[in-house]
Amino acid sequence: MFPVDAFRDTLLKAVALFRDREIAFHLTGGSTSVYYGEPRMTQDIDVVIDNRATARGLESFLKALRHSDFMYDEISIRRAVADRGMFQLLDTVESLKLDVYPRELIPGELSRSVDVELFANETLPIASRADAAVSKLVWVDKGSHKSRRDLRQIFRTAGEADRRSIRQLARELELETLLDEVLAESDAVL
Numbered sequence: 001m002f003p004v005d006a007f008r009d010t011l012l013k014a015v016a017l018f019r020d021r022e023i024a025f026h027l028t029g030g031s032t033s034v035y036y037g038e039p040r041m042t043q044d045i046d047v048v049i050d051n052r053a054t055a056r057g058l059e060s061f062l063k064a065l066r067h068s069d070f071m072y073d074e075i076s077i078r079r080a081v082a083d084r085g086m087f088q089l090l091d092t093v094e095s096l097k098l099d100v101y102p103r104e105l106i107p108g109e110l111s112r113s114v115d116v117e118l119f120a121n122e123t124l125p126i127a128s129r130a131d132a133a134v135s136k137l138v139w140v141d142k143g144s145h146k147s148r149r150d151l152r153q154i155f156r157t158a159g160e161a162d163r164r165s166i167r168q169l170a171r172e173l174e175l176e177t178l179l180d181e182v183l184a185e186s187d188a189v190l
Contacts, residue, residue, distance in 0.1 A: 010096040013091065014089065017068065021061055021064070024050040026109070027126045031126065033154065036153075049100060049102050055102075058078070062077065070098075106135055129165075133158070137179055152182060
């Protein structure tokens with residue numbers, strides 16, 4: 001497991017790249033599971049970034065990467081932006097990986113980001129509780145087993161308004177039946 005300082009240092013380097021190019025972003029994945037659900041080990045940092053802003057500033061972004069601590073594959077980044085896929089950045093100092101998604105998995109999620117103080121004096125945007133939960137649901141639908149438990153924990157610690165939002169988003173994505181299935185499962189390890 002990586003120390004908190006390593007996560008902070010890697011994340012702040014990436015944040016500077018996005019903010020300097022006015023690319024909207026937020027954290028998602030394991031980071032939100034830990035924040036909204038329960039502490040667990042995560043080995044990478046998942047970030048959603050605005051595709052349009054990234055495409056507009058792609059050359060500037062790539063130029064900045066050339067002078068950064070990140071290892072990357074330029075062809076993969078170009079393809080991910082064009083296809084709304086995923087690319088990776090590896091911090092060569094901390095040996096931490098970022099999975100960067102230049103697209104919204106849940107329509108409108110970047111506009112619903114929540115600013116939280118993740119580190120002392122460092123406020124960063126993360127996916128809203130509803131978007132984090134439904135994102136997990138989408139990954140469950142794609143076969144992710146780990147996301148099932150994350151989803152249950154995020155939902156169980158949610159207030160009533162967030163639960164209604166989660167249900168509404170799941171309904172819009174035609175995943176409400178799967179939501180009910182996952183919520184009915186036990187967390188017990190067999």
